[in-house]
Amino acid sequence: MALVNLVRHAQASFGADDYDRLSELGLRQARLLGDWLRARGEQPTRVIAGPLKRHRQTAEACLDAAGFDAPIEVVDGLRELDHVEILARHEPRFADAAAMRASLATQADPARAFQAVFVAAMQRWIGGAHTDYTESWVQFRQRSGDALAHLLRLAGRGDSLWAFTSGGPIAAILQHVLDVPDARVLDLTGTLVNCGVTRLRRHGDRARLEQYNACAHLERHADPSLVTYR
Numbered sequence: 001m002a003l004v005n006l007v008r009h010a011q012a013s014f015g016a017d018d019y020d021r022l023s024e025l026g027l028r029q030a031r032l033l034g035d036w037l038r039a040r041g042e043q044p045t046r047v048i049a050g051p052l053k054r055h056r057q058t059a060e061a062c063l064d065a066a067g068f069d070a071p072i073e074v075v076d077g078l079r080e081l082d083h084v085e086i087l088a089r090h091e092p093r094f095a096d097a098a099a100m101r102a103s104l105a106t107q108a109d110p111a112r113a114f115q116a117v118f119v120a121a122m123q124r125w126i127g128g129a130h131t132d133y134t135e136s137w138v139q140f141r142q143r144s145g146d147a148l149a150h151l152l153r154l155a156g157r158g159d160s161l162w163a164f165t166s167g168g169p170i171a172a173i174l175q176h177v178l179d180v181p182d183a184r185v186l187d188l189t190g191t192l193v194n195c196g197v198t199r200l201r202r203h204g205d206r207a208r209l210e211q212y213n214a215c216a217h218l219e220r221h222a223d224p225s226l227v228t229y230r
Contacts, residue, residue: 002155002202003164003210004148005044006170007033010061011228020053029195029218029226030058034065036217044070046154048163050078058195059164067133077147080166081125082133083118083138089132090121111230119186126182137182144172150166152202153230167192175197177207185221194228 010033011026012019015123022030026062037043047063047070059072082083088095093103107113124130126137135143149168171188174180177200180188192198192213199211218226 002152002157003161004151004155004200004202005160006173006200006205007058007062007162007164008167008170008194008196008197008198009052009058009164011230014052015060017020019152022054022057025225025228026054026058026194027061029228030061031065032221032226033195033197033217034062034067035065037068041161044068044162045156045159046070046161047072048075048151048154048161050074050080050165050169051186052080055164055166059162060087062160062164075147075150075163077143078163078165078169079143081134081168086125087118088129090124091117108216115122119190120191122186126185128182130208136223140168141172141175141182144169145176148173148207149205150174150203154206156200163210173200174209174212176211190229192229194230 007187009022009026010029011023013021013023016227042180049072055078056072056074060182063070063072084095086101090162104110125133128137130187151161151163167189170192171185174188175182175185193215195212195218196215197211198209198213200207200208215227
């Protein structure tokens with residue numbers, strides 16, 4: 001049987017002008033995953049990444065630490081949802097990142113305040129009542145399902161395919177695998193750990209969930225700061 005391992009990217013630079021790059025902590029998380037793979041003797045037979053910088057940086061840091069020299073194939077279908085547009089449609093003033101940071105800085109708990117706004121924005125998008133998005137939730141869900149089908153076709157018998165992507169595509173892929181209703185998708189996205197691993201086992205043209213959001217490679221160091229969600 002073939003395995004498809006979906007890796008959420010390591011911590012990106014939330015709050016910075018360029019979010020789409022790993023933080024120093026993110027680079028450490030990715031390297032720790034690579035150390036874990038090397039210690040376990042796991043060797044990817046194929047490495048995939050979404051098109052974003054944080055996807056590739058996670059893959060490169062992981063592979064370097066693991067001692068693997070493998071080409072990284074880009075699959076555009078693993079691109080993350082457009083959180084900037086989703087936030088801006090819900091709260092237009094948040095279209096400007098500096099304005100959003102300034103607004104959140106006035107809150108007693110900026111992280112909690114952002115999460116509340118983000119959940120509301122996602123609910124607006126997923127709800128489907130509004131049509132002002134470049135990519136609708138239905139289109140994103142279909143794109144993620146198509147990406148899963150593509151990964152399953154790439155994974156031959158005995159292969160261990162590693163795909164580095166974001167929380168949105170992973171949650172949407174799991175929705176296909178587990179038949180999760182739209183109303184519950186946010187339950188998946190909110191729990192995905194940076195650099196966590198979700199493992200699927202291919203059965204014919206379908207996939208079964210074998211492991212969800214595994215992060216033992218981070219938890220074994222007894223350092224709570226290594227386990228992040230944004």
